[in-house]
Amino acid sequence: MMEPISCAVHGVNLMALRPNQKALVIGxxxxxxxFAQILQCYGLVKVDLAGISAEKLALGRRLSNIHATYKTDCETLPVEAYDLVVEAVGLPATQAQAIQACRRGAQVLMFGVGAPDAHFTMNTYDIYQKELTIKGSFINPLxxxxxxxxxxxxxxxxxxxxSHELKLEQVPELMEGKIGETTKALVTFPN
Structure with missing residues (x-):
């Protein structure tokens, strides 16, 4: 678990955080x-979560002191509402949503891994007029x-x-989608 946690921590460390900021995590x-939990550990008192799974959004509310949740396949995210937006999906549509959700002076952390040839459209005047800071985050140095x-x-x-603890021989089933919905699966090895 250290590797993904340290990657998220690296991304958070790239941002200029203040306790009064309102954050949105997309994904x-x-x-x-x-990210929702780590932002709260770093002192942000208002963190919202957006995603497509009602179950995972409910999990986020249970695990974190989430202020609000948004189901992105049927709800519109607030526009110009956040000081910090973490995009943790990597799709052009969610990357564009991240920019739209920013208020003036906001920061965006592009963390989700997009396809190497993927592009999204953004209004360059909005970047200028809102004075946005957009950063990418890659791996977990230091x-x-x-x-x-x-x-x-x-x-x-x-x-x-x-969500799942699997034996090594169950990994092919997981990779083929036969295990079901997973949040994170651990593979256990015999001693």
Missing amino acids: DGFMGQL SCMDAISLLESGRLNISDLI
Whole structure:
């Protein structure tokens, strides 16, 4: 679990955070859930979560002190409402939503891994007029000790994010989609 946590911590460390900021995390999967918790650990008091799974959004409300949730396949995200937006999906549509959700002076962290040839359209005047800062985050340089500290603090709920514990021989079933909806699967090895 250290690797994904340290990647999220690295992304958060790239941003200029202040406790009074309102944040939106787009993506209700494992990384989005981590970001919601980590932003709260870093002192942000208002964090919203957006995604497509009602179950995962409910999990986010249970694990984090989420202020509001949005089901993006049937609800419109607030426009110009957030000081910080973390895009943890990597799709052009959600990347465009991240820009639209920003208020003046906001920061966007593009964390979701998009296809190498994917593009999204944004209004360059909005970037200029809103004075947006857009950053990308790649891997986890020099963030493992911060991730370890967060885990040791007990402030991250990781165990409830693990939806499946599998044996090695079950991995092909998981890869073929035969296991069902997963948030995060751990593979256990015999001693």
